[in-house]
Amino acid sequence: MSGPLRRLSTTARETSLHGGQGPWKQLALLKTNSAVRTCGFDFGGNIIMFSTDKQMGYQCFVSFFDLRDPSQIDSNEPYMKIPCNDSKITSAVWGPLGECIIAGHEGGELNQYSAKSGEVLVNVKEHSRQINDIQLSRDMTMFVTASKDNTAKLFDSTTLEHQKTFRTERPVNSAALSPNYDHVVLGGGQEAMDVTTTSTRIGKFEARFFHLAFEEEFGRVKGHFGPINSVAFHPDGKSYSSGGEDGYVRIHYFDPQYFEFEFEA
Structure with missing residues (x-):
């Protein structure tokens, strides 16, 4: 299969978010003055x-x-x-x-703050609005940010040098790096207060896949009926999950053609 995929095919399972009891034990309680x-x-x-x-x-x-x-x-x-x-x-x-x-x-x-002294080691500003999410690559040499300025950006973990930019038309709430492919997935949508029933019909809440090197989008996955707040790849790279404002977690398993796909710039 060649050329950018216009629609990324996946299978999905949905899980409602409900409270529950588990065999957990509280080890410590730390109190704060604000959230x-x-x-x-x-x-x-x-x-x-x-x-x-x-x-x-x-x-x-x-x-x-x-x-x-x-x-x-x-x-x-x-x-x-x-x-x-x-x-x-x-x-x-x-x-x-x-x-x-x-x-x-x-x-x-x-x-970048030192965990020993608290000193600011590096300071950069590549985003123009709030940074909503930061996720590291598997080897921790890079990380990706998600921002309200409608972009996700790739940085070097040590120097904070800006490497790549992935552009969308709406705020990006979360972004994640594939552990074994040059892929990044973005999730977002409007601010929750701006969501309307019209928005859900025209598909503004798709997870969007970009090639890490070429910065080009090659696939989208529908499913959520509200902004996507969080995305994450499985450690084996064969699936990813997304959590949305609609109250659902969706677990997506990639179809075989995803692993056979070769991106052509």
């Missing part, structure tokens, strides 16, 4: 970072707790707290080797 926007464990599973919103008179902070130190948990005091004075953090992930975190901001900036 928590992002969180994540380092790769050793010992340090957790999270960012809080600027609201109710409180400043935006990134906090770091070492879970091996019970005194930090008991006192609710992190070993490091970084203030974000200019633009609140809207997405964040741990960088390579857990030496830093990469944070996206409401104003479109990207910062």
Whole structure:
């Protein structure tokens, strides 16, 4: 099969989002003064970072707790707290080797913060509006951002050098990199408050697939009846999932022609 695919064929299963009980045990409870926007464990599973919103008179902070130190948990005091004075953090992930975190901001900036000193190691601004999502490649050498400025962008994880741009006509809420193909999937749509029944009929909520090197779209997958808030590839690259404002998670298994497809620029 040659040439860009106009419609990407998949099979899908839908799962409604319902609460449930499980064999989980709470290990710690950390209290904050405002809403928590992002969180994540380092790769050793010992340090957790999270960012809080600027609201109710409180400043935006990134906090770091070492879970091996019970005194930090008991006192609710992190070993490091970084203030974000200019633009609140809207997405964040741990960088390579857990030496830093990469944070996206409401104003479109990207910062790399040292996990040891809190120092800003690198600062860039390639987006013009809020960064909604950051996801790393499997080898952690690259990451992709999703933004309200209608684009997703590829960056080098160490230098934050901008590599590629994937353009759409609507806000991008989430983007993910395939673990074994040069593919990126984007999900988005309008702001939730702008969604109408007309929008659902004209297909504004498709997952869109781009070639990583050529920056060109080669396929779309329909299914959601509202903006797509999150996308993720399975670690084996044979499927992907999407979560939407419509209250459904859709799990898509790629058909055989997806693996045989060769992109021609």
